[in-house]
Amino acid sequence: MGVAEVVAGIVVLWLAVCTAAAAGSGRWRSEEGWGVQGEVTYDHRALVLNGTRRMLFSGEMHYPRSTPEMWPRLIAKAKEGGLDVIQTYVFWNVHEPVQGQYNFEGRYDLVKFIKEIQAQGLYVSLRIGPFIEAEWKYGGFPFWLHDVPNITFRSDNEPFKQHMQRFVTDIVSMMKHEGLYYPQGGPIITSQIENEYQMVEPAFGSSGQRYVRWAAAMAVNLQTGVPWTMCKQNDAPDPVINTCNGLICGETFVGPNSANKPALWTENWTSRYLIYGNDTKLRSPEDIAFAVALFIARKNGSYMSYYMYHGGTNFGRFSSSYVTTNYYDGAPLDEYGLIWQPTWGHLRELHTAVKQSSEPLLFGTYSNFSLGQEQEAHIFETESQCVAFLVNFDQHQISEVVFRNISLQLAPKSISILSDCKRVVFETAKVNAQHGSRTAEEVQSFSDINTWKAFKEPIPQDVSKAMYTGNQLFDHLSTTKDETDYLWYIVGYEYTPSDDGQLVLINVESRAHILHAFVNNAYVGRIHGSHDGPASIILSTNISLNEGPNNISLLSAMVGSPDSGAHMERRVFGIRKVSIQQGQEPEHLLDNELWGNQVGLFGERNHIYTQEGSKRVEWTTINNLAYSPLIWYKTTFPTPAGNDAIALNLTSMGKGEVWINGESIGRYWVSFKAPSGNPSQSLYHIPRQFLNPQDNILVLFEEMGGDPQQITVNTLSVTRVCSNVNELSAPSLQSQDNEPAVNLWCQEGKQISAIEFASYGNPVGDCTNYGSGSCHAGSSDSVVKQACLGKSGCSIPVTTDKFGGDPCPGIQKSLVVVASCG
Structure with missing residues (x-):
């Protein structure tokens, strides 16, 4: 029996046993016979699991953006965080890439991913959507949906609702069949229907309002046994919970739309996704922590989820328009799964500080008052416990306040958390967690020209041999079905030269992302757009024509399909x-001449990026082909030793796609420089699971021109760690020590091999630029x-006793340590 038949059978089975939901209720009970009994409810303060309110920290991870072999370690590091x-x-x-044909294998094994989370003792929030945006191609919709007659996406439209309900039902039924909902003893405690629909709802008028009500009712009637949410949907119908997405939900969230619903934050953006042509924009750990603490303090928030906690890699062609192959590389776990410090460590301290005051936060009486013009206090207090959040909104000045007789x-711009409303246990603006520096070490070069082979992509010129012909310019995505980035437009042109030899100009207007133009097989120019640029790109260039017939071949290229906005099904490209x-x-x-369209590239159709497919073409040496457009390159390389993450450095190339042993590791575009003058992304992740034990086949399709001899294979690891802790800092909540300490540790498999700098006193600078100050303990x-050399980690108390006495009485002291890991 095929996967599709299995899913269909599950659907029938579950429709037979489902009963109607209790409309307007915030309570979901387990069904009879599920074995382990459980219940998920909610009230105005929190999600309630088996009768207990819970303070929950969540992190977004996407199973298709990593490999199954990476999942256990990613989840373990999230739990440790x-x-x-x-x-x-x-x-x-x-x-469901093809209608009715399901795929849950490999990276797409959703059940395996959820069971791994469960095995490590964590819960799951399942955002079924099925519109997801997520900087994912077509917003997560399969492109065949575009071709359903009379369809209007995300509206009160019967064809769309039918397909949406079928898919959502199939996923819910699969989860039930595997016993993955909490009332069944599984880890899933919430589900999400739709995604940020409020952003587009006005475009649909009353149809949008009806659709919201329908989607909510459809989801609830599936009887998952857990609450449903709608993010960025202030009018989410009961019992669905409206949640917040954004950077500062402590300020922007309007709050739950019902008195019995809790304040949930489903997306706290840990950075900004990167697009080609832009520089990386990281979000500081101080800012993330401030936002979380403010949401808890001001909104009584009890569920906070980081988007992303691990971003991963947009393998293949799955990124949306202009989005890079790496995704949220600056998240607490980076693209490769390495811990991104100090963000990961600073947030771990925050989580511990909050959880140790869970009782007053979840059950205490709330009050707040002003401490100054830009300062405020938020207090949660029971008869026996108290926690206070003291907020300073002034972004430039230290504020001196008195709270309950404590000075x-x-x-600046900080929140201090006071356990028992007396003792500072965490300060959002004071980062004591170690910093880490990720480095890329070259382990393989391809400088030997003899190791490379090349194949020149043929330029189609004959309209009569094209896949499609017509007296019009066809839409790009409607023709390619989004199965390739490329579509050729071919036309013949009869040219009669003028007597005075005037120049001939070709003008091409396109709504795709890139355009390459060839006349009589000769390259005449290209142009590309940008994420925030005009919708149309225009190529206008002088060309040489032969008297009589000429062939014009235009290659239209997309760098991902759209992922958001109203009426995606109406968008026109090409x-x-x-x-x-x-x-x-x-x-x-x-425009109305006889045009031919050729979908995709010859090399794509023949799978020449695979071992078998590569035998279908004749590869040549790369002499004189470097920096030429539309060239396929092939070579081999050995698997690097060890367990460090691996990446290709493609700085010398232009734009294209890369395959390792037939697996696409994604698009690259290093020739599109950011304002800094650097590529938006130059390193491209090769999961070790894509590699063979020894030799590996590397194939690139270079669209614009580059030099493959300068490509290198690199390993990535955190080779340098640093910490800067003041003697007045709160002790780490991860240890039993009563004094502040510098805590350093290397990633798994590495040890502290050298101390680059150590100073107890008043060292100057920070972890990137440091030096001894006027006070320095000679024993530092x-x-x-x-304490540290030869160890995987170490802890050094920031006390005078540890360093043999006070090197400078009366001066506030810190300890800065910079160490190498190897």
Whole structure:
């Protein structure tokens, strides 16, 4: 029996046993016979699991953006970082790429991913959507949905609702069949229907309002046994919970739309996704922590989810328009699964500080009052416990406040958490967690020209041999079905030269992302757009034509399909207008000439990026082909030793796609420089699971031109760690020590091999630029080396006793240590 038949059978089985939901209730009970009994409810303060309110920290991870072999370590590091929940979207277009044909294998094994989370003792928030956006191609919709007659996406439209309900039902039934909902003893405690619909709802008028009500009712009637949420949907119908997405939900969230619903934050953006042509924009750990603490303090927030906690890699062609192959590389766990410090460590301290005050936060009486013009206090208090959040909104000045007869200094834009409303246990603006520096070490070069082979992509010129012909310019995505980035437009042109030899100009207007133009097999130019640029790109260039017949071949290229906005099914892409102009004569429009369309590349159709497919073409040496457009390159390389993450450095290339042993590791575009002058992304992740024990086949399709001899294979690891802790800092909540300490540790498999710098006193600078100050304990270096060298981690108390006495009485002291890991 096929997967599709299995899913269909599950659906029938579960429709037979489902009963109607209790409308308007915030209570979901387990069904009879599930074995382990459980219940998920909610009230105005929190989600309630088996009768207990819970303070929950969650992190988003997407199973298709990593490999099954990576999942256990990613989940373990998330748990170690203080998370309780892993949140993920469900990706319709990977599971049903062809209508009625399901795929839950490999990276798409949703059940395996959820069971791994359960095995490590964490919960799951399942965001079924099925529209997800997520910087994922077509917003997660399979492209065949575009071709359903009379369909209007995300509206009160019967064809759309029918397909949406079928898929959501199939996923819910699969989860029930596997016993994965909490009332069944599984880890899933919430599900999400739709995604940020409020952003587009006005475009649909009353149809949008009806659709929201329908989607909510459809989801609830599936009887999952857990609450449903709608993010960025202030009018989410009862019992569905409206949740917040954004950077500062402590300020922007309007709050739950019902008195019995809790404040949940489903997306706290840990950075910004990167697009080609932009520089990386990281979000500081101080800012993330401030936002979380403010949401708890101001909104009584009890569920906070980081988007992303691990971003991963957009393998293949799954990124949306202009989005890079790496995804949220600056998240607490980076693209490769390495811990991104100090973000990961700073948030872990926050999670511990909050959870140790869970009782007053979840059950205490709340009050707040002003401490100054830009300062405020938020207190949660029971008869026996108290916690206070003291907020300073002033972004430039330290604020001195008095709270319950305690004098405190609040750092600029900070929140101090006071356990028992007396003792500072965490300050959002004071980062004591170690910093880490990720480095890329070259382990393989391809400088030997003899190791490379090349194949020149043929330029189609004959309209009669094209896949499709017509007297019009066809839409790009409607023609390719989004199964390739490329679509050729081919036309013939009869040219009669003028007597005065006037220049001939070709003008091409396209709504695709890149355009390459060839005339009689000769390359005449290209142009590309950008994420925030005009919708149309225009190529206007002089060309040489032969007297009589000429062949014009235009290659339209997309860098991902759209992922958001109203009426995606109506969007038009590709070449929209072509004209030839001779001198001052009127332009000759070619739009209604006989055009031929060729879908994709010859190399794609023949799978020449695979071992078998590569035998179908004749590869040559790369002499004189470097920096030429539309070239396929092939070579081999050995698997690097060890367990460090691996990446290709493609700085020398232009734009294209890379395959390792037939697996696409994604698009690259290093020739599109950011304002800094650097590529938006130059390193491209190769999961070790894509590699053979020894030799591996590397194939690139280079679209614009580059030098493959300068490509290198690199390993990535955290080779340098640093910490800067003040003697007045709160002790780490991860240890039993009563004094502040510098805590350093290397990633798994590495040890502290050298101490680059150590100073107890008043060192200057930070972990990137440091030096000794006017006060320096002479024993600093020896004390730190004795404590740390040769160990995977070490802890050094920031006390005078540890360093043999006070080197400078009356001066506030810190300890800065910079160490190498190897």
